Amino acid sequence: MSTFSFVFRHVLGWCVFYLAVLIVWANLGLPEFIVLLLAVVTLAFVIPDAISHVYRVRMIIGQPAPEHLRNRQRRQVEVPFAAGEAFDLIDAALRELPNVGDIEAARDSLRVHAGVQRTGPYGEQGRFDPMGWIDRRLGGRRDVVTATVHPNGDTSTITLACEPESAAWTDWLRVDHGSNLETAEAITRAITRRVGAQRRGEQAAAHRTASAKELSEARLSLLHAQVEPHFLYNTLASAQLLTRSDPVRADQMLGHLIEYLRRSLPRTLQGQSTLGEELERANAWLEIMKFRMGGRLATQIDVPEALLAVPFPAMMLQTLVENAIKHGLEPKPGGGTVWIRARDSDGRVAVTVADDGRGFSSESAGTGIGLRNVRERLRLTYGDAAGLRIAANFPSGVAATVTVPAQPEHGHREPAHA
Incomplete structure (x- = not known):
């Protein structure tokens, strides 16, 4: 019909x-x-x-x-892109059309205009075509395509108009053999293909991000597995050494160690702790170390109460305190003092562990498992928003400063461990 x-x-x-x-x-x-x-x-x-x-x-x-x-075709295509991206998409799609020319792209008005040379669907060479002669007299053998982008927030609507170059009244006398329909369908397919390609690229990027996150969490799990035995080994070695010289004090030290593990071990199963919890852990360990070092070890803690709830990686403060004792105060005959300080500045919290011990050279700084893990954990957890700085402490000793964001950043977290 x-x-x-x-x-x-x-x-x-x-x-x-x-x-x-x-x-x-x-x-x-x-x-x-x-x-x-x-x-x-x-x-x-x-x-x-x-x-x-x-x-x-x-x-x-x-x-x-x-x-x-009809000779004149109109399409509306919804695309999940902002106006600028949608304009680039339709501009690229029009430029891929065969026999296209005279492209005029106006980014400010979000409009693209192009001419498409129409080719006969049945060939032109040697064919008697009186209707083709009539077409040329009525308006030529060229079609025009006009694409306009209508912004709608994060999405856009592309309106396509594909029509002969002649006036509309000539449509009663001539046909285009589906050339404008074919052009409209080709542009629609090109838009769909490009949107699909971008979506597949986004899915691939999301998959790579998820894989990288899983790898980071696996590496963090390994780092925790290295840190906790490192801490326990040092503590038990100190207790073993003390049993040879003072069994009574060694028994007291082991009692403190049991209490320390009872309070802190469940917390080590979480990658992210708070500065207050880590300060309690480090202070308990220092009390244990005082059994061994006696009057050779003194501590000073200066952490504002407002910073105790700041998120802080588990066992990280403990690692810095251990290094201060092992590298700084234990080798020094007279011992010394360990300072723990925390300051808040411009949304970042700097936690410093310093000692006035013998110190260590810049060549050896950070070569041990403890400081290597601190740097790696900071990088994996916070990216460029955190860091570790090792500096000389005047007049002697070393100061290690960890700087972390005052608030946890989305997309960075340490994994929970079972």
């Missing part, structure tokens, strides 16, 4: 056209049969041409709706 109505419309258009010619011709007193003969010959070509147009459209789109048979 749609084929018949479409062909009938074109026949009617030509009949009206020749009727107007006949009226003018008759007023001039010229023989009417010439116009009638010309009308019959024209209709002999118009009817097959219109039928050919319908079948050509069916080849392109299957079972066509009435709007698919």
Whole structure:
């Protein structure tokens, strides 16, 4: 039915056209049969041409709706991009069209205009084509495409208009053999392909990010597994040494160690602690060390109460305190003091562990497992937002400062361990 109505419309258009010619011709007193003969010959070509147009459209789109048979095609395509990205997408899609030229892209108005040279679907060489001659007289063999981007926040709507270069009234007399339908469908497919390619790229990037996160968590788990035995080994070695010289004090020290482990070991199963919890852990360990070092070890703690709730990686403060004792005070005959300080500045918290011991050279700083783990854990947990700095402490000793954000950053966290 749609084929018949479409062909009938074109026949009617030509009949009206020749009727107007006949009226003018008759007023001039010229023989009417010439116009009638010309009308019959024209209709002999118009009817097959219109039928050919319908079948050509069916080849392109299957079972066509009435709007698919028109010479002028309009599409609206929703894309999940902001206006600028949508404009780049449609501009690239238009430039890929075959026989496209005279592209005018106006980014400020989000509009792209292009001309497309129409090629006959059945070839042009050596073919008698009176309707092609009529097409050229009515408006040429070129189509135009106009694409406009309508912003809608994070999404956009692209409106496509594909039409012949001739005036709209000529559509009653000519057909485009589906060229504008084909162009509209090609642009729509190009947009869909590009959106799909970008979505696949985003999914691949998300997969790579997830894989990197899993790798980071696995490495953090390994670092925790290295830190905790390191701490326990040093503590038990100290207790073993003390049993040889003072069994009573060694028994007291082991009692403190049991209490320390009872309070702190469940917390080590969590990658992220607080500065207050880590300070309690480190202070308990220092009390244990005082059993061994006696008057050779003194401590000073200066941490504002407001900073006790700041998130802080588990066992990190403990590692710095251990290094201060092992590298700084134990090798020094007279011992010394360990300072723990914390300060808040511009949304970052700096925690410093300093000693006035013998110190160690810059070549040996950070070569042990403890400081290596501190640096690696900070990098994996906070990225560039945290850091470890080792400096000389005046007049002697070493100061190690860990700087972390005052608030946890989204996307960075240490894993929980079972």
